[in-house]
Amino acid sequence: MSEVRTLVIDGKDVAATSDQTVLSAAEENGIHIPTLCHLEGLSDVGACRLCVVEVEGSPKLLAACATRVEEGMKVTTSSERLVAYRRNIVELFFVERNHICAVCVANNHCQLQDQARDLQLTHFELPPLHPELTVDATHERFVLDQNRCILCTRCVRVCDEIEGAHTWDIQGRGANARLVCDLGTPWGSSTTCTSCGKCVQVCPTGALFEKGRTVAEAKSRRPYLPYLVKAKRQGS
């Protein structure tokens, strides 16, 4: 059973229930923390680290989406140090793969692009890796472009938790980690994919998109997810 916890976020006294995360307590109180891998309706994994916050008494930064509230906690969601880390994180996403906004299907509808804008990232100091990556267009309706994937695992989670198919997963580690279909088969020959398209709708970038979309035309419908979650709970 959840109990009431009181804590301080950015100097503001806040009440939350013990099962809430720092992120959800902050959001409920109108305090904005930037996120990328978090999506309302899915479990939280702390993959992107964009929501890192300072907690008094903790030597390390904590991901707000993956940290439960505690009694008497003192949280800082924005500081020079946190902004510097967030800028580093977004820059790393950009230079690790080939994000060419100008010719991307998700141009103007991309949450990575939005984060760069919010953090006023006008250029990248780190040298880009320019990895040679694949595009899987074997599915009859959808495409997976590894060039744009930031490994947030929203697609993995929505497929597993909401659709119940678990078609997606992550293979490899670190910079070699890749989103894979089934056990590394082309998407078009997947035996588990139901072609529901939920993964396409939750993708924050242009990594997963509907065929026939060209530059700046892929607009995902991410806010619909909580309704799906509700429908699934009511149906079961």
Added chain:
Amino acid sequence: MRSGKPKLATIWLDGCSGCHMSFLDMDERLLDLADRVELVYGCLVDTKEFPEGVDITLVEGAVSTEDDLRKIRQVRQRTRTLVSLGDCAVTSNVPGMRNPFGPRPALDRAYLENATSRQQVPTEVVPALLAESLPVHAWVPVDVFITGCPPSADRILEVVLGLLDGRVAEAAKVSRFG
């Protein structure tokens, strides 16, 4: 010609000229700008040699060839404030799409596979491609970055006017890739 006005130059490296088109989209405001600067070099000026003592240079395009590299080094040497104009100059953008596989497959595609006659990769006149197409600041220090493909005329004007007034305009802090 000596006017005593600040000297403005533009240069076009590996880009599509879209940033210069956006510059021209200032329309009638170009007349106001012309009152404040002397345009000493660029696609719109018939000067062959990049002049000395330029106050502001706007660079469009990534550094993709040996010729681009020679030019940008000279431009940097002769410019007080160097501005990377647009995504190609800032990130290498579309020209950088060849970087994962290198220049050779790009040349083969353009001059051999897609050529309908006299298939051959040129070795003269056309400058040699560098191993990678890189942003301007990968080679020389850059003072101001204007993102966008292309950046809007409003933002270009605001940044240039800001520099003329000796300040970094808010528009220069705007990140707007794509």
